[in-house]
Amino acid sequence: MAVRWRGVDGSLLESALARVVVEDLLAGAPVREFRWYRGRRFYSGWYWSATMRRLVAYESRLELARIMLADFDAAVVGIAAQPFQLVGEDGDRIRRHVPDLLLLNDSGLATVVDVKPAHRLAEPDVAAVFTWTRQVVAARGWAFEVWAGADRQVLANVSFLAGYRRRPVVNEALVPVALELAAGHNTIGGLETALTAYAPLEVARPVVLHLLWAGVLRADLGRPLGSGTPIHLSAGDAA
Structure with missing residues (x-):
């Protein structure tokens, strides 16, 4: 089984799947070229990943959603889009x-993800490709995931919090203050109000929302976020 990918410089590389290094795939460029043109069915673009500290490409809104959820997941330490091409017998x-x-x-497990709208999963050609891919990557010791979407409210909340994923939007001096105050204020609005004793609301709010993005503060993302949303500190986490 062969795997082809692009290096950082865009050069096309090839190796046996059994020997390829995951970190090389994560560091490389997308193996497939992106094209933008009038009338294209899918919306492509680039997403700045807080996990990777660089741009990650996406070819559809659905793919963007999966990338954003991965970026939000503290357990994910590497993300690559269109990372390689598998070539082999089926x-x-x-x-x-x-x-x-x-x-x-962060456990070292690599997961290959194929994103596809739910209504297409039963198509014979799609099912055949996914079955083959699952078998191939399992032989390498990797996991395989077919992703067709997630809860709309969760996606809406993660998308909102993603606006605060960049550390430059945060007043770093307020982070330890917010963490100390969070022990006595169990809602978003309560913590924001407490922080206004140290900075204006427009400065305090990004700190609270960044800590929610970073997973240092936790909330039920299955419900709309608001000033009354209950929050709690995550033991052992850091911003």
Whole structure:
């Protein structure tokens, strides 16, 4: 089984899947070129990943949503889009497939992700590609995920919090203050109000929302976020 990917300089590289280094795939450029043109069915673009500290490409809004959830997940330490092409035998044919994402967990587990709208999952060609891919990456010791979407409220909340993922929007001096105050203020609004004793609301609020993005503060993302949303500190986490 062969795997082809692009290095940081854009050069096309090839190796046996059994020997390829995950970190090389994560550091490389997308193996598939992106094209933008009038009338294109899918919306492509670039997302700045707080996990990777650089831009990650996406080819659809659905793919963007999965990337954003991965970026929000503190256990994910590596994200690559269109990371490689698999080339190998599938019965009596040679199959070529470019998965949508490669994620690396802090445990060292690599997960190959294919993103597809739910209504297309039952299509025979789609199912065949995913079955083959699952078998191929399992032989390498990697996990495989088919992702068709998530709870709309969770996605809306993560998308909102993503606006505060960049550390430059945060007053760093207020972070330890917010963490100390959080022990006695169990709602978003309560913590924001307490922080206004140290800085204006427009400065205090990004600190609270960044800590929610970073997972230092926790909230139920299955419900709309607001000033009355209960929050609590996550033991052992850091911003």
